[in-house]
Amino acid sequence: MAGRRRRRLLLVSNSTLHGGGYLEHVRPPLRRFLGPDVKRILFVPYALRDRDAYAKMARETFESLGYALDSIHESPDPGEAVRKAEAIFIGGGNTFRLLKVLYDNGLIPLIRKRVLEDGIPYVGSSAGTNVATISIHTTNDMPIVYPPSLLALGLVPFNINPHYLDPDVNSTHMGREFSNGT
Numbered sequence: 001m002a003g004r005r006r007r008r009l010l011l012v013s014n015s016t017l018h019g020g021g022y023l024e025h026v027r028p029p030l031r032r033f034l035g036p037d038v039k040r041i042l043f044v045p046y047a048l049r050d051r052d053a054y055a056k057m058a059r060e061t062f063e064s065l066g067y068a069l070d071s072i073h074e075s076p077d078p079g080e081a082v083r084k085a086e087a088i089f090i091g092g093g094n095t096f097r098l099l100k101v102l103y104d105n106g107l108i109p110l111i112r113k114r115v116l117e118d119g120i121p122y123v124g125s126s127a128g129t130n131v132a133t134i135s136i137h138t139t140n141d142m143p144i145v146y147p148p149s150l151l152a153l154g155l156v157p158f159n160i161n162p163h164y165l166d167p168d169v170n171s172t173h174m175g176r177e178f179s180n181g182t
Contacts (some may be wrong), residue, residue, distance in 0.1 A: 005119030009155055011129040013162035014161075015092050023061050023125070031065055034087055034121055040068045042085035046101035047093025047127040058091060070171035082110040092126025095139040109173055112153050122155060126162055132157045138139060 010026075010033045019027040031111075034041075041062050045054040055071035062069040075081040082088070088111060089096070102108055115122045124132045130139050131152040138161040 007116065007155065008121040009115070009132060010121070010123045011132055011156075011160065012123070012125040013129065015125040016029075017056045021061075022057055027065060030123065033123070035069065038067065038087045038121060040070060040086050041123075042081055043069050043071045044088065044090040044098075044102075044107075044128070045071055045073055046092075047091060047095065049097035054091065054093075058089070062089075066145065068173060071081055078105045078107060082107055082114055085114060085169075086110050087121040087123070088114065089123040090125070090128030092128060092129060094144055095127040095130040095136050095141040096143045096147060097145050098127045099136055099150070100145045100153060102113060102153075103147050103149070104129065108153060115153070115155055117119065129160055132156060138165075 005109050008016065010030065012023075012026050015023055021182075031041065043055060043058045043062075045058065046049040048054045051071065051073040055069070059069040059071070070081065072078050072081050102111070111122075114120050122132065126140070127139075130136050130141075132155040133152055134154050135148055135150045136147075138159045140161065140163045148155065
């Protein structure tokens, strides 16, 4: 496709490592990835039920890195928010919930266009990494809601399971994100 640019993706397995804070383990690579040209991040908190609290936590983190953060759930027009975004960050939680709301708001083709054709940076963490792939067929998440399709953004031509673990009862790996059933 003539309008295609190089993909700019940072796909992270989780947002918190054992003993660390939110995105603490990826702060240096995140700053390098976003660079000095990006000033504002569009955050997509649809994978969790409490979007206000999630946006507050993400906003504090990104502001500490020198970036302003707008949460898509606070926008009167989510599609317009995507069209104006300098960069997109989709956080973790339940992948089924996330994908359903992306479909409900008609955001799949818009995000795909912004990332693949316009070349804006995309950061995904956990469920945000899952939806960057072809489909969510490999997620470990429970299907608490049903999106109209399991096809995802297709930003990469393969699937990822950022939470695959061989059981280890002594592990402190926090590759799964749980939050009181939300």
